Amino acid sequence: MSDTVIESSRFGTLQIAPEDLLEFPLGLIGLGGLHYTLLDRNPGTGFLWLHSVEDPGLALPVVDPRRFFHNFALQIAAEDRERIGAEDIDAASMYVTVRAAPNPADVVVNLRAPIIVWERRGHQVLNTAPGAGLQARLFAAPDTA
Amino acid sequence: MLILTRRPGERVVIGEDVLVTVMEVSGQTVRLGIAAPEGLPIYREEIWLAVKEENRAAAAAADELAGTPDSSQAGSALPVPAESESSGAPATSSEPDGSAQPQAGSATPPALETD
Secondary structure (H helix, E strand, O other): OEEEEEEOOOOOEEEEEEEHOOEEOOOOOEEEEEEEEEEEOOOOOEEEEEEOOOOOOOOOEEEEEEHHHHOOOOOHHHHHHHHHOOHHHHHOEEEEEEOOOHHHHHOOOOOOOEEEEOOOOOEEEOOOOOOOOEEEEEEOOOOOO | OOOOOOOOOOOOEHHHHHEEHHHHHHHEEEEEEEEEOOOOOOOOHHHHHHHHHHHHHHHHHHHHHHOOOOOOOOOOOOOOOOOOOOOOOOOOOOOOOOOOOOOOOOOHHHOOOOO
């Protein structure tokens, strides 16, 4: 199977190896899309880009919530757990979308609807854990003391 | 829009696979039971709308920050979180409402510490 080529409006021509293609059987909520790939354009920052294969103009910054929120908790429906298929959900890759902003204090992530990737299949699910907000601030406020 | 009147215990069939049962009516509240094929996601509308809006906003906000489509610059405007990688780093305590908080050491880019 040959590489998939994406003429990305943001990153230019991308060649995606078959093993880097992710299938999203249900798409992202409200955005759809059956195939995405993860791009690490900023190594070491923890930020990745979830780039659509079908839509060359669609890319969302994402981070692993477990890397930035030590008290991140995940509670999902049994149906979602079954759909994902991972025996140990903690072993799956997990991402949340980032809503960037000029002021870092305004950068928020959506802990309510994480994207779980297991065996190259992705699902955006609803997280019902207490405190899993739709707009959780990614950066702590600067210490003004 | 099709409008139907149903009583508790009665059902509506949508297509061949989706069965909606009126479980209970109490005042302004209606409890519905929905049987649908595996793999067909079902959301409360307000949650579906909110997540959809966040997804779209995340994609749009990235456009604003990344500027021109130059692969060497793309994403460079994203803030860089300062992380505490040490396994013993204490997590910040939860807010009174239980909301998840950025971990200790997370700060704005100018205050980035790389250790």
